Amino acid sequence: MRAWKRRREREKLDHRLSEDEITLRELAARVAREKIAPVAAELDEREEFPRRILEEIGRAGLMGLTVPERYGGMGLGHLATCLVIEELSRACAGVGVTYAASILGYGPILLFGTEEHKGTYLPSMCTGEGLGAFALTEPQAGSDAAAIRCTAVPRDGGYVISGTKQWITNGGEASLYTIIALTAPQRGPRGASALIVPAGTPGLSYGRKEKKLGIRCSATRELVFDECFVPAANLLGREGQGFIIAMRNLNLGRPGVAAQALGIAQAALDHSVRYSLEREQFGQPIGRFQAVGHMLADMATHIEAARSLVYAVARAIDSGDQDFEREAAMAKTFASDTAMAAATDAVQIFGGYGYMRDYPVEKLFRDAKITQIYEGTNQVQRNIIAASLLKEAARR
Amino acid sequence: MRIVVLVKQVPDAPEPRLAGGRPALDGVPWVTNPFDLHGLEEALRIKEQLGDIVETMALTAGGARAAETLREALAVGIDRVLRIDAPELQGLETGLVTVARVLAAAIRRLGGADLLFCGQKSLDQQSGMLPPALAEAIGACFIPDAAKITVDPSLGRVAVERLLPTGRAQLRACLPAVITLAKTINEPRLASLRGLMKAKRAEIPCVTPDELGVPLPGASGPGDGYALLGFRSPPSRPAAMKLEGTPAEQARALVHQLRQGRLL
Numbered sequence: 137m138r139a140w141k142r143r144r145e146r147e148k149l150d151h152r153l154s155e156d157e158i159t160l161r162e163l164a165a166r167v168a169r170e171k172i173a174p175v176a177a178e179l180d181e182r183e184e185f186p187r188r189i190l191e192e193i194g195r196a197g198l199m200g201l202t203v204p205e206r207y208g209g210m211g212l213g214h215l216a217t218c219l220v221i222e223e224l225s226r227a228c229a230g231v232g233v234t235y236a237a238s239i240l241g242y243g244p245i246l247l248f249g250t251e252e253h254k255g256t257y258l259p260s261m262c263t264g265e266g267l268g269a270f271a272l273t274e275p276q277a278g279s280d281a282a283a284i285r286c287t288a289v290p291r292d293g294g295y296v297i298s299g300t301k302q303w304i305t306n307g308g309e310a311s312l313y314t315i316i317a318l319t320a321p322q323r324g325p326r327g328a329s330a331l332i333v334p335a336g337t338p339g340l341s342y343g344r345k346e347k348k349l350g351i352r353c354s355a356t357r358e359l360v361f362d363e364c365f366v367p368a369a370n371l372l373g374r375e376g377q378g379f380i381i382a383m384r385n386l387n388l389g390r391p392g393v394a395a396q397a398l399g400i401a402q403a404a405l406d407h408s409v410r411y412s413l414e415r416e417q418f419g420q421p422i423g424r425f426q427a428v429g430h431m432l433a434d435m436a437t438h439i440e441a442a443r444s445l446v447y448a449v450a451r452a453i454d455s456g457d458q459d460f461e462r463e464a465a466m467a468k469t470f471a472s473d474t475a476m477a478a479a480t481d482a483v484q485i486f487g488g489y490g491y492m493r494d495y496p497v498e499k500l501f502r503d504a505k506i507t508q509i510y511e512g513t514n515q516v517q518r519n520i521i522a523a524s525l526l527k528e529a530a531r532r
Numbered sequence: 533m534r535i536v537v538l539v540k541q542v543p544d545a546p547e548p549r550l551a552g553g554r555p556a557l558d559g560v561p562w563v564t565n566p567f568d569l570h571g572l573e574e575a576l577r578i579k580e581q582l583g584d585i586v587e588t589m590a591l592t593a594g595g596a597r598a599a600e601t602l603r604e605a606l607a608v609g610i611d612r613v614l615r616i617d618a619p620e621l622q623g624l625e626t627g628l629v630t631v632a633r634v635l636a637a638a639i640r641r642l643g644g645a646d647l648l649f650c651g652q653k654s655l656d657q658q659s660g661m662l663p664p665a666l667a668e669a670i671g672a673c674f675i676p677d678a679a680k681i682t683v684d685p686s687l688g689r690v691a692v693e694r695l696l697p698t699g700r701a702q703l704r705a706c707l708p709a710v711i712t713l714a715k716t717i718n719e720p721r722l723a724s725l726r727g728l729m730k731a732k733r734a735e736i737p738c739v740t741p742d743e744l745g746v747p748l749p750g751a752s753g754p755g756d757g758y759a760l761l762g763f764r765s766p767p768s769r770p771a772a773m774k775l776e777g778t779p780a781e782q783a784r785a786l787v788h789q790l791r792q793g794r795l796l
Contacts, residue, residue, distance in 0.1 A: 156732075159725075159732060166722060170722070192722070195724065196722050196723070197724035197727070
């Protein structure tokens with residue numbers, strides 16, 4: 137418990153968090169420590185969805201942080217969201233992604249929804265009773281999101297949705313889905329639109345819960361749309377705006393994935409430091425060996441650098457900066473690569489014990505990998521960064 | 533109906549060291565006594581059940597830092613708080629009977645109480661003696677180790693299930709009553725973000741023992757026959773020994789050690 141506190145005190149100096157932001161993070165840390173950490177290994181082992189934990193997070197008032205107060209939220213920004221995701225992920229990245237995916241689910245409503253959409257769908261997202269999910273990926277459209285085939289044909293004052301969405305986080309558990317489907321397939325990506333599909337809509341069914349390497353308590357399922365009708369009022373923005381909405385939503389969500397990775401990396405460091413002091417070999421704690429000490433030093437250095445980048449991007453977004461795509465991609469890439477490296481080194485420091493399920497770093501190792509893959513692989517992120525650099529240089 | 537919850541801020545030092553004859557508490561975090569959180573939770577549950585006829589209050593004694601514990605109480609939803617500005621009531625400097633008298637005076641200042649909830653004990657002293665002393669000081673019933681509390685405000689009484697080593701006893705008490713709560717009675721809630729933000733900006737009222745008309749023993753008040761003379765650490769335990777080798781070698785080494793210690 138004291139290690140958590142010490143780190144917070146140091147960060148107060150390093151990252152200039154306000155008193156309110158520190159209060160927020162302490163609350164998230166307490167939820168993580170008291171409600172998540174004691175059950176994280178069990179939920180992972182049983183691949184059990186963390187429904188009760190979500191209720192606790194909701195009761196703590198941490199759901200719907202970025203939702204305006206008039207819809208029941210806290211009216212806070214992306215830095216606040218990142219602080220919470222980081223702390224939750226420190227205890228369990230599966231809970232962290234479940235929380236973050238809900239924000240990604242209602243994000244398009246916040247960005248492009250009408251007053252009616254917001255009044256109808258956002259309040260339940262803030263209490264923990266409701267849960268959001270965002271559905272873009274399809275079996276043949278992963279990194280190449282423009283290759284989606286799911287259609288939403290305009291008919292009888294609404295849209296008839298047909299097709300399949302794959303690997304949808306919170307699939308089958310969410311109360312609200314925002315999906316991207318082609319309302320005008322002949323126009324290709326320009327014919328895509330964003331639609332709200334509440335759970336229970338006839339024609340929407342779910343595939344089996346996917347068996348994953350990590351983040352195993354989170355639910356990842358296929359969404360199957362079989363002539364699923366939603367009224368025209370469920371369209372977000374305008375027809376054809378689907379990809380603009382999706383990309384804005386994903387860009388805003390990227391610091392969240394980075395924060396999740398930060399939480400995993402920090403947990404890897406916390407466990408490694410403690411173990412390096414406790415574990416003795418050749419008559420001394422293994423942390424005294426330079427080989428181990430340097431691993432700890434590199435972990436801590438990369439984590440602090442990643443944290444600075446993630447918080448800086450979140451602050452830029454909160455201050456109204458619209459041109460943050462490159463930096464958001466950098467934050468996601470750097471933080472997730474840091475998490476993977478830190479978790480790998482943590483397993484190495486724990487040695488044979490690190491490979492065993494009885495010790496916590498094996499889970500961190502499994503959980504870290506996905507942060508390099510989802511919400512845009514790190515390869516796609518590097519494409520974004522490179523394209524942005526070249527575009528900027530060409531303009532000069 | 534008024535429920536007063538006694539809360540105490542305690543040092544979170546599982547193995548305190550002595551420095552200069554006193555517990556070394558520098559750098560030790562101070563937390564709300566975890567046993568007291570059950571009192572706050574139970575008061576909130578009774579209020580949720582009975583509505584606005586119930587007023588919940590939290591009372592603590594301590595220095596300025598103890599206000600944080602009252603902010604925690606406000607953050608979870610307690611209506612009003614009061615701090616008795618007297619750090620000497622937190623430690624062992626003051627006898628429990630005196631502490632109880634000061635608390636009783638503060639409760640009278642608050643307008644009295646129908647129910648007083650206390651944790652089973654405090655993390656630092658663990659005597660569990662303050663609640664009965666307080667019951668005596670205010671002339672209330674005392675029931676320890678409550679595992680279930682049912683209030684009937686119209687009848688002015690409370691039904692309590694008390695934990696016993698062999699089972700549970702069903703008890704009924706008239707109000708006012710001082711009740712200590714078993715840890716199993718409830719699971720304390722966490723404060724909400726909104727509650728924390730509100731509590732952070734709240735004024736924490738405070739009163740001194742002198743203002744309550746109960747001056748503390750010592751310079752300004754009469755003695756109470758109690759004095760703290762000093763602290764002593766328990767003798768340190770010898771380091772543990774791990775026996776290596778095959779089971780037969782370990783057994784031989786164990787017998788050798790036991791013989792050396794004249795235990796065999």
